[in-house]
Amino acid sequence: MKFTLFGVNIMLPSDVLAAWVFTLLLGAVVVFLVLKKKRLGLIWEYMVTTNHRKIGILYILFGIIYFFRAGLDALFIRTQLAFPNNDFWVFQGEKYNEVFTTHGTMMIFFVAMPLLLGLMNTVVPLQIGARDLAFPFLNAVGFWLFFFGSIFFNISFFLNMTPEIGWTGYAPLSTEQFTPGAGSDFYIFGLQISGLGTIFTALNLIVTIVRHRAPGMKMTRMPLFAWTSLITSFLILIAFTVLAIALYLLMFDRLFGAGFFSGTEGNPIYWQHLFWIFGHPEVYILALPAFGIFSDVISTFSRKRVFGYPIMVLSVALIGFLGFMVWAHHMFTVGLGPMANTFFAITTMLIAVPTGIKVFNWLFTMRLGVIRFTTPMLFSLGFIPSFVMGGVTGVMLSVSAADFQFHDTHFVVAHFHYVIIASTILGIFAGLYYWYPKITGYVLDEKLGRWHFWTFLIGFHLTFFPMHITGLEGMPRRVYTYDDSGGLAELNFMSTIGAFLMGVSMLFAIWNVYKTYKEGRKVGNDPWDGRTLEWSVASPAPEHTFDPMPVVEGIDSFWFAKSAGKKMPVTDQVRATPLEVQSILPFLIGSTLFFLSLGLTFSWYWLSILSAFILFTLLVVRSLKDEREDHYGRRK
Amino acid sequence: MKRLLVMPFLLLLTGCNIKVLDSRSDTANDQAFLIIYSFSLMLIVVLVVSILFIRFVFKYRYTEERKDNIPPDVKGNKWLETAWVIGPLLLLAILAVPTIMMTYDQSPVLSTESEQEGTSVQVTAEQFNWTFEHANGKTEQNRLVIPEGGTILLHLKSEDVIHSFWVPRLGGKVDVMPDRELVYEIKNPQIGTYEGKCAEYCGLGHTNMKFEAEVVSADEYASYLNEK
Ligand code: HEM
Ligand SMILES: [Cu+2]
Ligand SMILES: [Cu+2]
Numbered sequence: 001m002k003f004t005l006f007g008v009n010i011m012l013p014s015d016v017l018a019a020w021v022f023t024l025l026l027g028a029v030v031v032f033l034v035l036k037k038k039r040l041g042l043i044w045e046y047m048v049t050t051n052h053r054k055i056g057i058l059y060i061l062f063g064i065i066y067f068f069r070a071g072l073d074a075l076f077i078r079t080q081l082a083f084p085n086n087d088f089w090v091f092q093g094e095k096y097n098e099v100f101t102t103h104g105t106m107m108i109f110f111v112a113m114p115l116l117l118g119l120m121n122t123v124v125p126l127q128i129g130a131r132d133l134a135f136p137f138l139n140a141v142g143f144w145l146f147f148f149g150s151i152f153f154n155i156s157f158f159l160n161m162t163p164e165i166g167w168t169g170y171a172p173l174s175t176e177q178f179t180p181g182a183g184s185d186f187y188i189f190g191l192q193i194s195g196l197g198t199i200f201t202a203l204n205l206i207v208t209i210v211r212h213r214a215p216g217m218k219m220t221r222m223p224l225f226a227w228t229s230l231i232t233s234f235l236i237l238i239a240f241t242v243l244a245i246a247l248y249l250l251m252f253d254r255l256f257g258a259g260f261f262s263g264t265e266g267n268p269i270y271w272q273h274l275f276w277i278f279g280h281p282e283v284y285i286l287a288l289p290a291f292g293i294f295s296d297v298i299s300t301f302s303r304k305r306v307f308g309y310p311i312m313v314l315s316v317a318l319i320g321f322l323g324f325m326v327w328a329h330h331m332f333t334v335g336l337g338p339m340a341n342t343f344f345a346i347t348t349m350l351i352a353v354p355t356g357i358k359v360f361n362w363l364f365t366m367r368l369g370v371i372r373f374t375t376p377m378l379f380s381l382g383f384i385p386s387f388v389m390g391g392v393t394g395v396m397l398s399v400s401a402a403d404f405q406f407h408d409t410h411f412v413v414a415h416f417h418y419v420i421i422a423s424t425i426l427g428i429f430a431g432l433y434y435w436y437p438k439i440t441g442y443v444l445d446e447k448l449g450r451w452h453f454w455t456f457l458i459g460f461h462l463t464f465f466p467m468h469i470t471g472l473e474g475m476p477r478r479v480y481t482y483d484d485s486g487g488l489a490e491l492n493f494m495s496t497i498g499a500f501l502m503g504v505s506m507l508f509a510i511w512n513v514y515k516t517y518k519e520g521r522k523v524g525n526d527p528w529d530g531r532t533l534e535w536s537v538a539s540p541a542p543e544h545t546f547d548p549m550p551v552v553e554g555i556d557s558f559w560f561a562k563s564a565g566k567k568m569p570v571t572d573q574v575r576a577t578p579l580e581v582q583s584i585l586p587f588l589i590g591s592t593l594f595f596l597s598l599g600l601t602f603s604w605y606w607l608s609i610l611s612a613f614i615l616f617t618l619l620v621v622r623s624l625k626d627e628r629e630d631h632y633g634r635r636k
Numbered sequence: 637m638k639r640l641l642v643m644p645f646l647l648l649l650t651g652c653n654i655k656v657l658d659s660r661s662d663t664a665n666d667q668a669f670l671i672i673y674s675f676s677l678m679l680i681v682v683l684v685v686s687i688l689f690i691r692f693v694f695k696y697r698y699t700e701e702r703k704d705n706i707p708p709d710v711k712g713n714k715w716l717e718t719a720w721v722i723g724p725l726l727l728l729a730i731l732a733v734p735t736i737m738m739t740y741d742q743s744p745v746l747s748t749e750s751e752q753e754g755t756s757v758q759v760t761a762e763q764f765n766w767t768f769e770h771a772n773g774k775t776e777q778n779r780l781v782i783p784e785g786g787t788i789l790l791h792l793k794s795e796d797v798i799h800s801f802w803v804p805r806l807g808g809k810v811d812v813m814p815d816r817e818l819v820y821e822i823k824n825p826q827i828g829t830y831e832g833k834c835a836e837y838c839g840l841g842h843t844n845m846k847f848e849a850e851v852v853s854a855d856e857y858a859s860y861l862n863e864k
Contacts, residue, residue: 094840166837172814173797173839267815268798302696303705308712333800333811335818338743342736349728349735353721356681360720361712363688369707372698381693388685392678399731401738402670404808405656408800408835472656472671474804476835479843486655563706 015090016160023158048582050136052121053541055143057439059118060432062147066110069154071503073103078463078499081492084484096480097164101187102157104167108282109191110150112420115428116289117146117201120229122541123435124205126534127223129214129546131577134207137586137622142201144590149194152594156186163187166478168279169250171261171271176254182601185254189597192247193590195240202236205229212578214533215571216552220313223532223556224306227313228292231320232285238324239281246274255600269334276327284323286420288316290427291358294380297430298362300531301377302369305556308361315354322351332400333407341400348398355391359384374528375449379430382457383422390418393468408478411471414464421460429456429509434528436516441540443523448512455505462498466491531559536568549574581627589618655804660830660851662823663807666738677731681724744810747791747817754787754821755857761812761834762795764841772861778847780832783857788822800836803849809835825851 012020034040046054076099080091091099121139125132133139156162163183165174174184209230213222222230250271252258260266299306306312328336328344362384371377393415397403406412429452437443471477473486482488526535536558537545548570554560561568592615599608657672659665757780758769769775780803782788792801792812799812801820805828810820834845852860 093843097837097840097842164839170798170837173837178797178839262814268813269815302707304707305709305711307710308717311712311717333744333809335744335746335811335813335816337745337749338740341739341743345735345739346732349732352728353724356724357717357720359685360688361717363685363692364710364713364716366692366696368710369696370698370702370705371693371696384689385682385686388682392681395678395728395731396671396674399670399674399735401735401742401808402667402674404742404810405664405667405671405804407809408837469654472654474655474802474831474833476802476833478837481843486653 012160013090013095015095016158019158047587048584050132050140050581050583050586051543052125052132052136052139053439053543055139056118056120056122058143059114059121059146060439062150063111063113063115063118063428066106066114066150068506070103070106070111071506073099073106075499075503077103078496080480081482082496083493084489085481092480094164097166097478098157098162098183100478101163101166105153105163105187105191106150107420108167108286109194110146110153112286112424112428113194113198114146114150115432116232116286116424117142117198119293119428119431119435120205120225120232120289121201122439123431123534124226124229125208125212126438126537126541126545127226127532128209128212128217129533129550129552130208130212131545132580133204134212134578135204136578136580137583138200139204140583140586141589142197142204144586145197145200145593146194147197148590148594149190149192149197152193152597153186153190156183156190161186168275169271170275171250171253171268174250174254174271175262176257177262185251185601188247188251188254189601192244192251193593193597195243195247196593197590198236199240199244202233202240205233206237209233212575214546214549214552215573216557217533218552220310221552221555221557223292224295224309224312224316225289225292228288228295228316231316232288235281235285235288235320235323239278239285242274243278243282246271246278249274251600269331272331272334273327276330277324279330280327281320281323283416283419284319287423288319290383290423290431291316293427293431293434294362294383295365296532297376297380297434298365299556300434300528301372301374301380302366303372303529304365304369305531306361307364307367308357309555311357312361315357318354319351322347322354326351329398329400329403332403345398345400349395352391352395352398359388359391374433375444375446375453376430376434376528378450378453379426379433382453383426383430386418386422386426386457386460390415390422394419406471408476409471410467410475410477413477414467414471417460417464417467421464429453435534437523437527437539438534438537438541441522442516442520443527444516445512448508448515452505452508452512455501455508459498459501459503459505462501463495464498466494470495526562529559531556533558543580548572576628576632579627579631585618585622589615592618658805660805660828661807661825663742663821664805666742667808670734670738673734674731677727680727742808742821744818744820747819750789750819752787752789752819752821754789755783756789756791757782759790759792759801759812760795761792761799761801761838761845763797763839764834764845766801766832766834766845766847770861774861774863780847780849781857781860782822782825782849782851783854784827784851785824785854788825790820790822791817792820793817797838798836799834799838799845801832802835803830803832805830806832806849806851811836827851827853 076091080086080088161182163186165179165184169187172178209226249260253260261268261271295306325347326344328340329348332341397406433444433449470488470491473488475482523539525538550568551571592611596608596611657668659668756771760767766778767775768780794812794814800809801812802809806825807822810818828851830849832847832849834842
């Protein structure tokens with residue numbers, strides 16, 4: 001569709017038009033509902049909050065919204081690939097390239113990350129007996145940076161300037177010479193802003209876990225989700241810093257012709273190194289917290305403590321450490337030479353060892369236990385075999401000479417979806433079902449939960465299993481069509497059916513949330529017969545928790561106290577707690593970065609300078625105030 | 637020797653005729669061997685985990701009799717835990733040996749470091765075309781003709797962004813970089829016509845950046861070179 005606005009000719013393809021119509025309609029419905037139910041106050045409350053549970057809810061809410069958005073992309077991809085030589089709607093050529101770019105980028109940065117950060121935000125303080133994260137204000141800043149980064153990335157689609165450089169943004173394709181449009185800038189700034197927020201939140205979690213544990217909650221007594229959150233936060237700190245550097249250099253290349261990644265001085269390989277030094281640890285950033293969730297869930301629903309706690313912690317640390325030594329396994333075909341290829345093949349294989357330890361320890365946690373098949377446990381049980389399948393294809397990929405064949409085919413697409421969906425996504429579902437009572441006060445319906453689980457699991461295997469074979473049949477990734485040869489037609493069609501089944505399963509999830517909300521059956525503190533501290537506080541967790549403060553005497557001490565028929569001992573000797581504030585500054589800080597980036601993207605430098613100035617003013621305003629002074633007095 | 641080991645698996649798989657495994661050169665054959673070898677080793681892992689998983693989940697499930705059962709407070713087991721450190725390490729060692737051998741044999745190297753002898757072809761990739769230039773200067777677009785047997789040395793260079801050269805039946809991929817020239821060897825290709833494609837996303841026309849690879853007899857190759 002073409003039309004003229006303010007004397008500018010605007011061309012809107014039908015998919016973008018559909019997005020506008022859909023978003024405006026949905027927006028109207030939401031505004032109507034908010035006004036009708038008089039909920040403006042609630043929205044304002046969440047905009048100014050610095051409470052960890054509320055910020056966690058915001059992360060989770062947007063993570064789920066983006067999951068539907070990126071899932072829709074996945075359905076477009078699968079519909080286009082349903083038949084050989086198919087032409088579905090607009091998704092050929094350029095549009096297909098856009099749709100896999102947004103799908104991948106959003107799933108990683110705006111779905112998996114916020115959902116995990118949201119769960120950490122809500123649950124970690126409750127698990128270790130902290131009243132909030134160490135820096136509540138910074139926590140809010142972290143969330144709003146994520147929010148504005150993701151919005152910045154998303155508006156590109158509505159302006160028909162979607163990035164089309166894949167989620168990996170390889171140079172020189174991503175440099176100005178080959179993608180002169182604004183799309184790649186939306187990718188750069190969107191990730192840069194949200195990544196900054198992620199770094200802040202990681203710092204916050206580290207300080208919280210190190211400094212704000214309840215009395216007696218030694219590091220060696222922490223639940224495994226708290227442990228994995230800690231180690232993940234360290235990984236984020238390093239990996240996202242590297243990503244920030246890479247994006248920064250690419251920004252200089254694009255905006256000011258710096259030439260880090262092209263020309264005679266620069267080199268496109270540098271981008272790949274930087275990107276994968278971030279990118280490989282990133283997959284562990286996604287997987288490790290999920291491992292923590294599974295450990296807690298499996299232990300709770302087997303009525304047993306985690307088998308081999310010390311080695312479970314150690315293996316997470318080892319995975320995190322080795323995770324930084326394997327990045328070039330994404331670059332076997334680049335020509336780094338036999339030495340480098342061998343080195344990275346071996347380190348990659350080594351990672352399988354700590355991962356294997358964890359799998360066996362989960363299995364032996366269940367041994368001799370009493371296994372209750374609740375929805376969170378079903379997701380955890382679904383995880384074990386599915387994840388092992390993804391793990392073993394990972395070992396196959398590490399065989400560098402064999403990877404010359406696997407690389408950049410649908411075999412790889414199958415592998416990483418097996419790993420990410422089995423660990424991260426199933427882990428997030430397990431965590432959401434498990435902690436839903438602690439977040440909202442209601443427990444989700446078990447029957448619909450089972451429907452959700454089984455349709456999702458079957459759909460997932462149906463979608464991705466055939467891709468192993470299509471990859472070996474010579475189907476590269478990131479292609480929008482294929483010829484009917486070697487069974488490609490049947491296998492791809494199976495994948496598409498599976499994808500739609502997963503889509504259906506998500507409808508069960510929504511229905512479940514709606515039904516639970518309608519029925520509104522409140523639950524008590526401890527609906528699952530839990531083992532860790534979060535089940536000792538009210539559901540939903542109140543703003544002021546742990547009053548009086550419990551004293552922890554060992555691993556799972558809440559459960560052991562409970563089964564001995566005793567209460568946990570308490571104390572009033574507590575460390576000064578972080579103070580919640582109400583402030584709109586975090587929101588404003590995020591929005592100034594949004595406009596700063598917008599200005600840079602379109603060379604409206606006045607806007608950037610103005611935003612930078614306002615940002616600086618906001619930071620000054622913030623530095624002049626210390627809310628703890630009113631409470632604890634001025635430091636001498 | 638290697639080929640003997642692969643035979644039973646290949647026979648099993650010829651039914652499905654999967655392109656990457658149905659190799660038509662020694663290079664691709666070695667890779668197919670590695671794929672099947674690693675797959676078989678990994679199958680052991682999957683089986684062990686599955687058996688334990690099914691057994692434990694079934695045996696220790698919640699039942700009416702076990703409703704109030706409080707399981708023993710097991711903290712861990714040194715021997716078991718050592719076992720699943722050592723076991724996987726051994727398995728990986730078995731996997732690592734052929735991996736290292738073939739990685740040394742097959743990894744693409746810089747043109748300047750290549751010491752191999754064979755039939756050289758200059759491969760130039762650009763958005764979205766392949767150009768093949770033979771020793772005597774004969775060039776053709778999107779059709780690669782090479783002689784059977786012997787060693788083919790592909791010298792690859794890109795004019796613009798990164799591409800990747802891939803003929804699944806003849807061997808794995810090698811990236812075609814704008815900043816360096818790489819050499820990739822294909823050993824002992826067999827006569828036939830195979831599809832080749834770009835495997836690294838390179839922009840708008842990536843999907844259609846295909847070519848044909850034709851392996852012909854030495855005589856035919858000689859006459860091909862002399863054709864106008
Ligand atoms: C829910 C169902 C999903 C389906 C049906 C699906 C489907 C696909 C398909 C078919 C591709 C390959 C596109 C191509 O190369 O041509 C793809 C790429 C990708 N997917 Fe998914 N996916 C799903 C969920 C996820 C999730 C949960 C994540 C991560 C959290 C994810 C991350 C990615 C990434 C990173 C890529 C690579 C994009 C690129 O090549 O730049 N996907 N997906
Ligand atoms: Cu990796
Ligand atoms: Cu290409």
